[in-house]
Amino acid sequence: MTQAEIRGEAPGADYTFAYLDEQTKRMIRRALLKALAVPGYQVPFASREMPMPYGWGTGGVQVSAAVLTPEDTLKVIDQGADDTTNAVSIRKFFQKTAGIAVTEHTGEATVIQTRHRIPEAPLTEGQILVYQVPIPEPLRFLEPRETETRRMHALEEYGLMHVKLYEDIARHGEIATAYAYPVKIEGRYVMDPSPIPKFDNPKLRMAAIQLFGAGREQRIYALPPYTEVVSLDFEDHPFVPGKAEGACALCGSETSYLDEVIVDDRGGRMFVCSDTDYCAGRRAAGYRGEMAAEEGGA
Amino acid sequence: MRAGAFRAEAPVAPILSVRGLTKRYGGRVGCEDVGFDLYPGEVMGIVGESGSGKSTLLNCLAGHLRPDAGEVLFDLGKDGMRDTLALSEPERRRLARTDWAFVHQNPRDGLRMTVSAGGNVGERLMAVGARNYGAIRASALDWLGRVEIAADRIDDRPAAFSGGMQQRLQIARNLVTGPRLVFMDEPTGGLDVSVQARLLDLLRGLVRDMGLSAVIVTHDLAVVRLLAHRLMVMKGGRVVETGLTDQVLDDPQHGYTQLLVSSVLQV
Amino acid sequence: MAGGAAMGIWAKKKDQAMIELSGVAKSFTLYNQGGAAIPVMAGAALSVAPGECVALTGASGAGKSTLMRMIHGNYLAASGRIVVGGLDVAAAEPREILALRRHVLGYVSQFLRVVPRVPTLDVVAEPLLAVGVPVEAARDRAAALLARLNIPRPLWDLSPTTFSGGEQQRVNIARGFAHDYPALLLDEPTASLDPGNREVVLELIEAAKARGAAILGIFHDAGARARVCDREVDVSAFAVAP
Ligand SMILES: Nc1ncnc2c1ncn2[C@@H]1O[C@H](COP(=O)(O)OP(=O)(O)OP(=O)(O)O)[C@@H](O)[C@H]1O
Ligand SMILES: Nc1ncnc2c1ncn2[C@@H]1O[C@H](COP(=O)(O)OP(=O)(O)OP(=O)(O)O)[C@@H](O)[C@H]1O
Ligand SMILES: [Mg+2]
Ligand SMILES: [Mg+2]
Ligand SMILES: [Zn+2]
Numbered sequence: 001m002t003q004a005e006i007r008g009e010a011p012g013a014d015y016t017f018a019y020l021d022e023q024t025k026r027m028i029r030r031a032l033l034k035a036l037a038v039p040g041y042q043v044p045f046a047s048r049e050m051p052m053p054y055g056w057g058t059g060g061v062q063v064s065a066a067v068l069t070p071e072d073t074l075k076v077i078d079q080g081a082d083d084t085t086n087a088v089s090i091r092k093f094f095q096k097t098a099g100i101a102v103t104e105h106t107g108e109a110t111v112i113q114t115r116h117r118i119p120e121a122p123l124t125e126g127q128i129l130v131y132q133v134p135i136p137e138p139l140r141f142l143e144p145r146e147t148e149t150r151r152m153h154a155l156e157e158y159g160l161m162h163v164k165l166y167e168d169i170a171r172h173g174e175i176a177t178a179y180a181y182p183v184k185i186e187g188r189y190v191m192d193p194s195p196i197p198k199f200d201n202p203k204l205r206m207a208a209i210q211l212f213g214a215g216r217e218q219r220i221y222a223l224p225p226y227t228e229v230v231s232l233d234f235e236d237h238p239f240v241p242g243k244a245e246g247a248c249a250l251c252g253s254e255t256s257y258l259d260e261v262i263v264d265d266r267g268g269r270m271f272v273c274s275d276t277d278y279c280a281g282r283r284a285a286g287y288r289g290e291m292a293a294e295e296g297g298a
Numbered sequence: 299m300r301a302g303a304f305r306a307e308a309p310v311a312p313i314l315s316v317r318g319l320t321k322r323y324g325g326r327v328g329c330e331d332v333g334f335d336l337y338p339g340e341v342m343g344i345v346g347e348s349g350s351g352k353s354t355l356l357n358c359l360a361g362h363l364r365p366d367a368g369e370v371l372f373d374l375g376k377d378g379m380r381d382t383l384a385l386s387e388p389e390r391r392r393l394a395r396t397d398w399a400f401v402h403q404n405p406r407d408g409l410r411m412t413v414s415a416g417g418n419v420g421e422r423l424m425a426v427g428a429r430n431y432g433a434i435r436a437s438a439l440d441w442l443g444r445v446e447i448a449a450d451r452i453d454d455r456p457a458a459f460s461g462g463m464q465q466r467l468q469i470a471r472n473l474v475t476g477p478r479l480v481f482m483d484e485p486t487g488g489l490d491v492s493v494q495a496r497l498l499d500l501l502r503g504l505v506r507d508m509g510l511s512a513v514i515v516t517h518d519l520a521v522v523r524l525l526a527h528r529l530m531v532m533k534g535g536r537v538v539e540t541g542l543t544d545q546v547l548d549d550p551q552h553g554y555t556q557l558l559v560s561s562v563l564q565v
Numbered sequence: 566m567a568g569g570a571a572m573g574i575w576a577k578k579k580d581q582a583m584i585e586l587s588g589v590a591k592s593f594t595l596y597n598q599g600g601a602a603i604p605v606m607a608g609a610a611l612s613v614a615p616g617e618c619v620a621l622t623g624a625s626g627a628g629k630s631t632l633m634r635m636i637h638g639n640y641l642a643a644s645g646r647i648v649v650g651g652l653d654v655a656a657a658e659p660r661e662i663l664a665l666r667r668h669v670l671g672y673v674s675q676f677l678r679v680v681p682r683v684p685t686l687d688v689v690a691e692p693l694l695a696v697g698v699p700v701e702a703a704r705d706r707a708a709a710l711l712a713r714l715n716i717p718r719p720l721w722d723l724s725p726t727t728f729s730g731g732e733q734q735r736v737n738i739a740r741g742f743a744h745d746y747p748a749l750l751l752d753e754p755t756a757s758l759d760p761g762n763r764e765v766v767l768e769l770i771e772a773a774k775a776r777g778a779a780i781l782g783i784f785h786d787a788g789a790r791a792r793v794c795d796r797e798v799d800v801s802a803f804a805v806a807p
Binding site for chain 1: 412452
């Protein structure tokens with residue numbers, strides 16, 4: 001190990017390890033420990049300026065920076081994909097500032113930073129999933145006053161959350177909330193799972209540690225492994241995860257979350273796995289979807 | 299047997315018992331040394347000129363303002379009379395959601411303007427644990443009917459309602475959980491006369507059918523004549539006269555009350 | 566009907582007073598007109614037994630209506646006792662007076678005080694609903710009284726606000742006789758009525774007496790007074806020299 005590595009600095013860089021100074025990381029870790037101790041509770045933290053705009057996941061980046069060690073292997077996804085601009089630039093950021101290993105394989109990663117998805121492959125104990133969160137407050141929609149929402153959490157006054165679902169059913173005949181579907185944690189705090197599709201909600205109870213970072217709003221919250229997570233609903237309108245009908249055109253998966261892709265300028269479209277690593281893995285194992293078969297046959 | 303029939307009916311214990319209630323704003327008096335007992339099913343009107351402390355008193359009673367002195371005892375049923383000022387905040391807020399209701403003068407202060415009429419009425423039910431959409435909606439429909447709002451308006455937002463409809467919606471939203479005590483601050487203020495009359499008629503019916511107790515602040519003597527069983531007249535933060543409503547209005551004992559009664563059109 | 570049950574309790578022995586006043590004084594202080602106290606009466610005393618009808622007499626301004634209003638609790642007595650059905654109205658709490666008015670003490674005032682928007686049938690049925698009579702039974706009784714007092718059926722569903730003076734007075738009487746009160750105060754019940762309706766009202770009063778009601782009335786109509794009243798009390802006797 002070089003002296004720089006021992007000091008936690010990236011080799012040959014002007015930055016301390018993972019960009020943030022040690023004091024800031026300690027502050028964030030303290031917030032994370034508190035968040036893990038009180039699952040679903042939003043812990044305030046002093047968000048730092050990051051060399052990227054808000055909305056690019058500055059909350060998630062700060063959380064990742066605070067938990068990464070030189071031995072970690074990082075995976076970054078945006079809407080399930082490893083190859084989007086956002087995912088690529090965050091991955092590069094940590095390669096440069098922390099000099100750590102990176103991967104696109106869910107199974108190989110020790111830390112996964114995500115925006116809007118939970119990977120299809122079940123995560124395991126020892127892994128950490130870091131979410132980028134735009135709006136941490138699930139009650140914000142109906143009660144804009146922060147003082148009031150904090151009090152509502154403190155006193156467990158969550159009737160308002162069901163008002164939102166009621167409004168959905170009244171207007172659309174069903175609970176139309178498809179993203180950021182509110183959940184109740186261990187029968188106590190109501191939490192916004194970040195804008196993941198409700199399809200992912202059942203996966204929120206998992207073996208890995210889940211950390212949520214909201215940069216602009218300066219809030220951190222967390223779910224320890226195997227935390228009980230219940231999606232809010234009504235007896236006569238129970239929660240349904242839902243997903244697009246059909247199978248992945250590339251790998252044929254009928255159980256994964258699908259994205260709709262426009263394939264030509266004549267309006268042709270197909271459905272493919274939103275989780276690119278999962279899809280690639282299936283294809284490598286020999287699974288084929290409709291399109292892939294046609295391509296092969298042509 | 300002496301006067302058994304109606305005496306037996308009159309309840310023995312008050313639902314609300316107020317003693318020495320005082321609230322100052324810096325050096326200015328909000329209300330001073332106010333005391334009274336309110337019995338189940340009783341509607342008490344509070345009248346007095348602008349600035350006489352009516353809203354201050356009501357807000358102290360409802361727990362929105364913390365008085366400087368005095369006590370507000372509320373009958374909690376099995377727990378007996380408890381000083382609501384000594385309750386913890388969660389306890390007080392739970393009480394405000396279940397046993398109490400507060401109807402604001404301005405419906406905007408008491409409604410969620412971005413939520414449908416049905417959602418507004420259903421909120422208190424959901425807040426106390428209702429989790430069946432069909433049942434919540436049925437209750438909302440029932441209550442909209444009771445306050446004379448057409449069923450097909452259930453999914454409209456209150457912003458699309460007239461002032462009178464908004465006020466009726468606020469009342470429905472407050473009464474849906476069957477509270478025992480209702481506070482109202484100028485419930486008919488800002489409404490035109492014929493709309494006021496309908497609202498009053500509605501309130502009379504609800505008070506009678508639900509056996510509500512209520513404290514109603516108003517400057518409108520016609521309103522108290524129709525709605526209140528008894529009256530409290532305030533001036534400069536103090537109570538100057540109390541009594542049976544028609545007695546206070548028709549045979550006022552205090553000079554200030556006489557002025558108040560004579561300064562409005564005969565009611 | 567529910568009044569019947571109450572009657573069991575309220576039908577007292579003939580010699581036992583239902584309404585009993587002693588030492589009642591009243592004066593008005595008009596603070597906005599100098600504040601001097603204007604005495605109206607002092608030492609007023611009377612009693613009315615069940616089944617009895619007593620007339621209040623005296624010149625205009627003698628204090629007949631004032632005395633009646635004090636018995637009803639509408640005016641506050643300066644001193645004295647006003648015992649109705651065992652309750653001293655002069656010292657009672659508002660809720661006690663309201664309970665007394667609901668169950669025991671009926672009052673037909675000179676003018677109908679209307680609640681806006683309430684249909685006539687419900688105005689008349691309300692005293693019955695207030696003592697727990699089921700809606701249907703209350704409406705039936707109200708309808709019977711309105712029919713008897715010759716209020717045209719098409720008017721029953723309208724608010725009496727726009728009725729003629731005589732029609733309003735008959736609605737007022739129907740309301741006052743809906744529940745079988747053990748005690749009744751009648752302020753000029755036959756004024757402004759045609760002979761036919763006057764006859765109906767007198768029959769109602771006679772029926773109330775027959776079932777044991779104690780009635781105190783003001784009648785300017787000497788013929789009516791002679792027919793239904795058992796004795797007279799001249800209020801002038803309680804006058805105070807100014
Ligand atoms: N927040 C406050 N800060 C300072 N003074 C206040 C405050 N609220 C009320 N007051 C004063 O307390 C007194 C009583 O006010 P309150 O609002 O209770 O009167 P009110 O009887 O409800 O009058 P209105 O009929 O005009 O509504 C007034 O002198 C008022 O100026
Ligand atoms: N509310 C009041 N305020 C002041 N004075 C009153 C009030 N009511 C009655 N009085 C006065 O009391 C006196 C008695 O009046 P009251 O109406 O009782 O007379 P009355 O015997 O019923 O007369 P009438 O036969 O004309 O109806 C009168 O001097 C009257 O002016
Ligand atoms: Mg006010
Ligand atoms: Mg008179
Ligand atoms: Zn696929």
